[in-house]
Amino acid sequence: MHIVTVFHSGYGHTRKLAEAFHLGLKQDERVTAALVEIDENGDITDGQWALLDEADAIIFGSPTYMGMASWQFKKFADASSKRWSEDKWRNKVAGGFTNSASMNGDKHSTLHYFFTLASQHGMLWANMGMKTANSKDAQRDDINYVGAFVGLMAQSPADADTSEAPGKGDLATAGEYAKRVIEVTAQWCS
Numbered sequence: 001m002h003i004v005t006v007f008h009s010g011y012g013h014t015r016k017l018a019e020a021f022h023l024g025l026k027q028d029e030r031v032t033a034a035l036v037e038i039d040e041n042g043d044i045t046d047g048q049w050a051l052l053d054e055a056d057a058i059i060f061g062s063p064t065y066m067g068m069a070s071w072q073f074k075k076f077a078d079a080s081s082k083r084w085s086e087d088k089w090r091n092k093v094a095g096g097f098t099n100s101a102s103m104n105g106d107k108h109s110t111l112h113y114f115f116t117l118a119s120q121h122g123m124l125w126a127n128m129g130m131k132t133a134n135s136k137d138a139q140r141d142d143i144n145y146v147g148a149f150v151g152l153m154a155q156s157p158a159d160a161d162t163s164e165a166p167g168k169g170d171l172a173t174a175g176e177y178a179k180r181v182i183e184v185t186a187q188w189c190s
């Protein structure tokens, strides 16, 4: 399985989440994983586009800025319309993650945008497939404490640098989401 993670990060927090997810993918010997970072101008190279075209699964990542994905991610998404017109990503597995400062912070808008983008391409969405940590005993570093089902959410306090956030629970949740993406991709590709 070829699984490619394509993401943007303005200040490094979402990059840390992407790397934790990518590391999770690499734990499985059935997976060839690649990490593609959208640059500050919203661009990726032709070689990186080719990686995406060859993938079995593409996972989208962006910080939530003003209730949506960053403009750099949106520029990438708009550029993917060339693939849309050729149906190049049809029937690939898709998934997504976002990170923002507030616990909620309207991260859902970003994930729903990724879901819409994936659907426009005719891709199949891999959701979290796991429960949330929502009991009285729940702790901040529990798996899926931020509590999303649609895709992976992480929270980085506005004044935390990348050595502090996202924290270990959110990074571990990224590893669990990697397992879920592999599970869905393996079933779909078999």
Ligand SMILES: Cc1cc2nc3c(=O)[nH]c(=O)nc-3n(C[C@H](O)[C@H](O)[C@H](O)COP(=O)(O)O)c2cc1C
Pocket: 008, 009, 010, 011, 012, 013, 014, 015, 063, 064, 065, 066, 067, 068, 099, 100, 101, 102, 103, 104, 105, 106, 156, 157, 158
């Ligand atoms: C322009 C801008 C808009 C932001 N909008 C939101 C927002 O809508 N919700 C939120 O919770 N945090 C928001 N934040 C905080 C970022 O999501 C947060 O700092 C995140 O960790 C940045 O990720 P990055 O380091 O990958 O860029 C915003 C930050 C910036 C710079």
